[in-house]
Amino acid sequence: MGKEKTHINIVVIGHVDSGKS
Incomplete structure (x- = not known):
């Protein structure tokens, strides 16, 4: 788990980082 x-x-x-970039 x-x-x-x-x-x-x-x-x-990773998704948040991509959106920030």
Whole structure:
């Protein structure tokens, strides 16, 4: 579960980073 949450976090952060750029 921890690994899955981390993967989702990376995807979410990546999306936010893309929107900010």
